[in-house]
Amino acid sequence: MGAIMSYASDKNCQVRGLVSCTMRILHTSDWHIGRTFHGVDLLDDQRAVLARIAEIVAENSVDVVVMSGDLYDRAMPSADAIRVCADAFVQIRDAGAQIIATSGNHDSATRVGSGAAFTAAGGLHLKTRVSEIDTPVVLNDEYGPVAFYAIPYLEPDVVRGELGCVDERSHHAVVDAAMGRIRANIEQRRNNSQGRAIRTFVSAHAFVVGAHPSESERTISVGGVETVPQSVFDGVDYVALGHLHTPQKLSETVRYSGSPLPYSFGERSHHKAVWLIDFGETGVTDIRAVNLPVVRPLSEVRGELADLLADPNLTDIVGHYISAVLTDPVRPTDAMRALRQRFPHTVRLTWERPHEGEKVGYRERMRGVTDREAARRFLIDTWKEPEDADLSLIEEAFASVAAATDD
Structure with missing residues (x-):
């Protein structure tokens, strides 16, 4: 493993024109491969943006790609989703980087981690087991080792016994216990390093206090508090977080990369990106964002159906994913079909009757609404x-x- 990493660093020195060079790491997360967007299959969009990540790896001589959980959107991904993920891994490895990936709350840790012992030999390190939290992937450059630790999504009721905090049900408790194991391993390595610096990188799938969620994340709270304080990660050179879909930094070295695509209309103004982190002799020397392409933009339109179909100012968004709010006095018939004739990627349609200052009661607003639509509106609220x-x-x-009532 050290020989592979040394070769990558030599390559980076030549490309960057430097006498001494750094280990370059790309932080990404929350691919959610297999996700649908209001019923629309996103696999082609995901394939395109993951191919761009592989290009960024090649263009920037990236040594290691760290993926901080939620590879897939569900615990049992489809065969097509697995194929897209596998192809992305191959493209990233062909671009010259090793991969360290962990599982998120959408993944099945067992399925994602299957075959990990074999894939590691090819440079794909799948870290999903609680028992391996304090066993890092150690990669070397000219300055020595960098220890990469990975904390998968930890469901408190499932892992608290294994982590030795049986009386606790909070995410704070289990992540703190996991970091306790990591710190003990770091200390042991430093004691055995004969004075050589041990640089550390931790990836984790968690909701850290102070971060800003978006509409598309699934809650990770089941009977307990879902957030963890940032202080849990103190003392690590860089913390690569996953779970929240907006790129953001909680401190200079504690960051979320966000998802590579927007997964809700609330994310339509987000600038999706990955982080590039350079490690020097004593830790992080530089961090910068590289923006990802907008595969298909998202737009919201509002107005009466006839106006939306005729408005020349909307010409530029006909190829976008569209959320339409109709304000016709009477709900138009077959409005979705009409909208898709002009905006073929319309995926969401709602109707809001103009109230003209008159307060309309809940019963009137819900009159004629199907059970499915009533449930949808309740969930939105x-x-x-x-x-x-x-x-x-x-x-x-x-x-x-x-059925039970009929019986």
């Missing part, structure tokens, strides 16, 4: 815009109640 999978579960529940 109390949670977020639901995915089709969420609404399908609700419809199944409605069907079960109806």
Whole structure:
């Protein structure tokens, strides 16, 4: 492993024109491969943006790509989703980087981590086991080792026994216990390093206090507090966070990379990016963002149907994913079909009757609305815009109640 990393560093010295050079790391997360956007398959969009990440690896002589969880959007991804992920890994390895990936709350840690012992030999390190939290991937450059630790998503009720905090149910407790193991391993390595610096990099899938969520993340709280304080990660050279979809920094060396694509209309103004981190002799020497392409922009339009279909000012967005809010006095018939004739990627449609200052009661607003739409509006008011999978579960529940009533 050290020989591979030394070769990468020599290559970077030549490309960057430097006498001594750094280990360059790319931080990404939350690919959510297999996700749908209001029922639309995003695999082609995901394939395109992941190919761009591989190009960034090649263009910037990246040595290591760290992926901080939520490779997939569900625990049992489709065969097509697995193929897109595998192709992305191959492209990144062909571009010259090793890969260190962990699992998120959307993933199955067991499935993502299967075959890890074999893939590591080819430069793909899948770190998903609690028992391996304090076993880093150690890569070397001219300055010595960099220890890469990975904390997968930790569900407190599942892992608290293994982590030795059986009386705690909070995310803070289990992540703190995980970092305790990591710090003990770091200290042991420093004691055995004969005075040579041990540089450290931790990736984690968690919701850290002070970070800003968006509409498209799934809550990770099940009967406990989902956030963890940033201080849990003190003493590490860089912390690569996953789970929240907006690129953001909590401090200079504690950051979220965000998702590579927008997964809700609330993210339509986000600038999606990856972080490039340079490690020198004693730790981080430089961090910069590299923006990712907008594969298909998102836009919201509002107005009466006829106006939206005729407005010349909307010509530039006909190829966008569209969320349309209709304000016609009477709900138009077959409005989605009409909108898609002009905006073929319309994915969300709502109707808001103009109230003209008159307060309209809840019963009137819900008159004629289907059970599915009523459930959708309730979830928007109390949670977020639901995915089709969420609404399908609700419809199944409605069907079960109806069947029980018939019996």
